[in-house]
Amino acid sequence: MCLAIPAQVVELREGDNAVVDLAGVRKEISLSLVEDVAVGDYVIVHVGYALNKIDPDEAEKTLKLFADIGELRGQLPDDGDPTRH
Amino acid sequence: MIGPGQLTVRAGWLAGALQEISVHLERPPAARLFIGQTPGVVVKTVPYLYALCGEAQRAVAARALAVAAGEPARAADDRPLWIECLHEHLWRLLLDWPAAIGEAPEREVFAAWRNQRHGDRLIQETRYLIDNVLQPMSEKCLAALVDRDTPAAAVPRLDPAGWLAAWRTGVLPTPVRPLSLAAAYRARLAEVATAFAALLAEHPYPLAAAGGDGWGVAQAPTARGVLTHGVRLVDGRVADYRVWAPTDAYFADAAALSSLLADVACPTRDMAAYRLTQAVLALDPCVPHVVELQDA
Structure with a gap:
């Protein structure tokens, strides 16, 4: 995806697949483009693939940014302008 | 916490054609995070927010902020920008397009x-990939497109001064859209060749900016189209920040999709789904998307 929201791996499955938790939503993705991913790791996901693994500190920092964006959405009027994304 | 946004495409199949195409794009308001921040904080924050085209996002943000602040722009790191461009094109051409025509992804x-x-063998490995994997796969993909002989779509032009004027007057330019599926596909092939040649020759990555007096607009090409950032600084802090991404332009309404599918015959429902998937891929949304096809 365009936005780099960290997704946490919650389950490894056969065929280089895994289940991740992305912003509270669980989905199955492919791990075929990244190496050495374990349960608990954070990955960035795009169109069903993990793009890369990120360290927990970076994931925490990034999740905080997206939490702030979520709060901003509640505070500011939504003018429907997509260029503010 | 917010989600990554979503694109929903709906279409009906009636009388051998796709009709009543509609799109709905939801985007989180990420750029609002920059309001009130200093340019330095924005440049450091951008790479954390954007996964795809992250190098381009960072370079364009830095250039727009520098122009707005009246400061000299730092030279961009060209090689990662070209590699990122190649990466996005090759992903579409080797994984997504094969799947869209029923071939196994590479x-x-x-x-x-x-x-x-990012290693020392990039040039050799890229040449091998283009000559031995992409070339035969592209022949299969083009053979599956009904308008396979259409030339490549035009390369979008960078025009930051025009965009700055448009932003200030409130009437934004209409982006260049591919006129057919094959034109979009051939444009990707051409851009792979361009990016590889630029890497070989160590050419600078195209970046352009315009502005001053607190206003700044910068642009760069990406694999999806032209990326534009616009910033307005007041007293050294961000008062307004806009990101015009290709996905926003192509999926602001159904015009681009409808245009791509206008003359495409779909005698069966399966064929309608097949062509609709290809049309969405030709416009390459950078957010998760769902496609819903109904009997109209």
Whole structure:
């Protein structure tokens, strides 16, 4: 995806697949483009693939940014302008 | 916490054609995070927010902020920008387009190229990939497109001064859209060749900016189209920040999709789904998307 929201791996499955938790939503993705991913790791996901693994500190920092964006959405009027994304 | 946004495409199949195409794009308001921040904080924050085209996002943000602040722009790091551009094109051409025509994606060979793309063998490995994997796959993909002989779509032009004027007057330019599926596909092939040649020749990555007196607009090409950032600084802090991404332009309404599918015959429902998937891929949304096809 365009936005780099960290997704946490919650389950490894056969065929280089895994289940991740992305912003509270669980989905199955492919791990075929990244190496050495374990349960608990954070990955960035795009169109069903993990793009890369990120360290927990970076994931925490990034999740905080997206939490702030979520709060901003509640505070500011939504003018429907997509260029503010 | 927010989600990554979503694109929903709906279409009906009636009388051998796709009709009543509609799109709905939801985007989180990420750029609002920059309001009230200093340019330095924005430049450091951008790479954390954007996964795809992250190098381009960072370079364009830095250039827009520098112009707005009246400061000299730092030279961009060209090689990662070209590699990122190649990476996005090759992903579409080796994984997504094969799947869209019923061929097996070249997952292993793309993963191998991807894992070494920042190493010393980038040129050799990219040449091998283009000549031995992409070339035969592109023949299969083009053979599956009804308008396969259409020339490549035009390369979008950078025009930051025009965009700055448009932003200030409130009437934004209409982006260049591919006129057919094959034109979009051939444009990707051409851009792979351009990016590889630029890497070989160590050409600078195209970046352009315009502005001053607190206003700044910067642009760069990406694999999806032209990326534009606009910033307005007041007293050294961000008062307004806009990101015009290709996905926003192509999916602001159904015009681009409808245009791509206007003359495409779909005698069966399966064919309608097949062509609709290809049309969405030709416009390449950078957010998760769902496609819903109904009997109209």
